[in-house]
Amino acid sequence: MEPAPSTTETATGRDSERPPPRPGAWAQLRPLVLRLHFYAGVLVAPFVLVAAVSGLLYVWTPQIENALYADQLRVPAAEESLPLSEQVRIAEAEVPGSRVDSVRPATTPEDSTRVLLARPDGASGPQPTVFVDPHAGEVLGVAETYGTSGAMPVRTWIDLLHRELHLGEAGRLYSELAASWLWVVALGGFALWVARARRRRARRLLVPGAGTAPGRGRTVSLHAATGVWLLLGLLMLSATGLTWSKYAGANIADLRGEMSWTTPAVATDTPSANPGVDAGLDAVLASAREAGLDGRVSVEVPGDHASPYVVTQIERSWPTRADSAAVAQDTAEVTDVVRFADHPLMAKLSRWGVDVHMGVLFGVPNQILLTAVAGGLVWVIVLGYRMWWQRGPVRAGTAGPGRPYPRGSFLALSWPLRAAVVVFLAAVGWAIPVLGASLLLFLLVDTVAGWRGRRGPRAG
Structure with a gap:
């Protein structure tokens, strides 16, 4: 008769038969976030790069305007000024058949008065504007101005470049795509870096390149730590940029109306x-x-x-x-x-957010801060593409970009996490339609590429 197995042996046998414990939620989600961050970084980054460069140019347009249009914007100071109604009469006489739409009186003795004329077609957009010397009653010039800021032609041109690439309504999709994905890429990268850096010294989380040797690891550190410093600025630019967008902007406007957050x-x-x-x-x-x-x-x-x-x-x-x-x-x-x-608090926050985005709320300090954020974003994008290249094969004297991170990260999730991801992406896609449509396009392209990859070896 064989001796009965010991208690220790029995317990050990039962333990060996148990399936290994399922990883935690973040351990399961990390490959999916990593793959999404990779795809968005490679495919959407060019649109974000254009938005960052054109936005950087727009930030300094007040100074550009003051230099280019000084003869129309500034006048010699004097103590006496003509009545405002007389200034308007002079402006209307400069453009026969015109009708005044609004007036922006001179604020200081060195400012000109702006008389904005109604557009012949009655549509919104740039308006013919007559600049009048309020002291001498002379017409200083006629130009088209736009918006509450009274943007002059050069600022309007740069604004349209930033907003739509001078392509009209179709061009607005570019800026909406950039704003829609910016917060996703920023938060995804932040989560990946925090999870990686928390196992090391906290200093490495915020100091670009700290404690890393030259190579891809150093590039990752420079890319990620710089992104952490830019995070709040990028989220602000993304949120305020979406308020101007066509599709997500309409949803935001509806939400503000339902919540009584509109400007009275x-x-x-x-x-x-x-x-x-x-x-x-x-x-x-x-x-x-x-x-x-x-x-x-x-x-x-x-x-x-x-x-x-x-x-x-x-x-x-x-x-x-x-x-x-x-x-x-x-x-x-x-x-x-x-x-x-x-005003309701949300209306105030919307006003302040837009003004920060435009660089006007705090004047030059606001402009300097936006310049740092936009410049840092360009740097992060360049480093991101460098990381992609450094992941590529380097053998036999050749080099190239790295492959995407492996597929299957979604199917590896537990069923509750799969359901949560689907519900979350569906809600975000409904609220931000361009994000949802582009994500579906990414999935379609990735599925086709995966199908061809599997079919290729079998056909060979």
């Missing part, structure tokens, strides 16, 4: 008690000033004989001045005022 506007539905009677621009501006609308303002001139004037502050530097007032056309009395201080 003054009531303009109260008609004049004396239609046809106009108190004039000077009286309207004086009433708005008394209501506290100081600094730079835009006076919107009504297109009929009953609607009120609308005066709006257009100072976007800190502290933001964006109060607005409706002023009766016949009596020049203020009928409604909306203060920026009373």
Whole structure:
């Protein structure tokens, strides 16, 4: 009779028959994140690179404008100025048959007055603008300006380059694609680097190249640690860029409307008690000033004989001045005022985020910060492509880019994680349609490539 197995042997045998424990959630997700980060970095990075370079150029357009258009924007200071209504009359005479749409009075004695004329087609976009010397009453020039910032032609050209590559509506897909993927790549890279660096000294997480020898490891460290420093800036640029986009921007606008996060506007539905009677621009501006609308303002001139004037502050530097007032056309009395201080918090955050994105909220420090972020992003992209090249085979005197990370990372997930990934990607794809469509395209291309790769060896 054989001796009975010991308790230790029995336990050891049972343990050897048990399946190994399933890795944790991050250990399962890491290969999928790594593959997605790789594909997005290789395929989307060119669009992000163009957006970064054109955005870097746009940041400094205020200084470029002041240098190129000094003769139209600045005038010799003087104590006396013509009435605003007279300045408008001079501007309308410069372009026969035109009608004033809005006026931006000179703020300082060295500023010119801008008289924006209504577009003949009534559409939105750049407007013919007459620049008038408020002291001498001379026309300084006529140019097209655009937007609340009053962008001059050179800034408008650079803005369209950044936004749509001068390709119209179809070109907007490029910038939306860049903004849609920027946050995905940034957060994915951050997660990968933190998981890798936490096993080492924390210093390596934030110091590019720390403790690494020359080669691909050093490139990875430079790429990842620089990305950590840029993370908040990249997320801000991505979020604010999406608010301007066509498809995700529409969803954001709908969300803001449903949550009452929209920017309130003054009531303009109260008609004049004396239609046809106009108190004039000077009286309207004086009433708005008394209501506290100081600094730079835009006076919107009504297109009929009953609607009120609308005066709006257009100072976007800190502290933001964006109060607005409706002023009766016949009596020049203020009928409604909306203060920026009373805007919903999300409306304020949206305003500030857009102004930071444009580099105007904090002036030159804002411009310097954006320059650092955009320049750092270009550097990270260059390092990313270098990493790809360094992964490639180097033998027999040849070199080339590395292959994508292996397939099968999604199927290796547990069923709960698979379901969570699918639900998350579906929700993000619905909210950010260009991201969802491009991800599906990546999956299709990858599937076809994988099918051809499997079929090739069998055919051979």
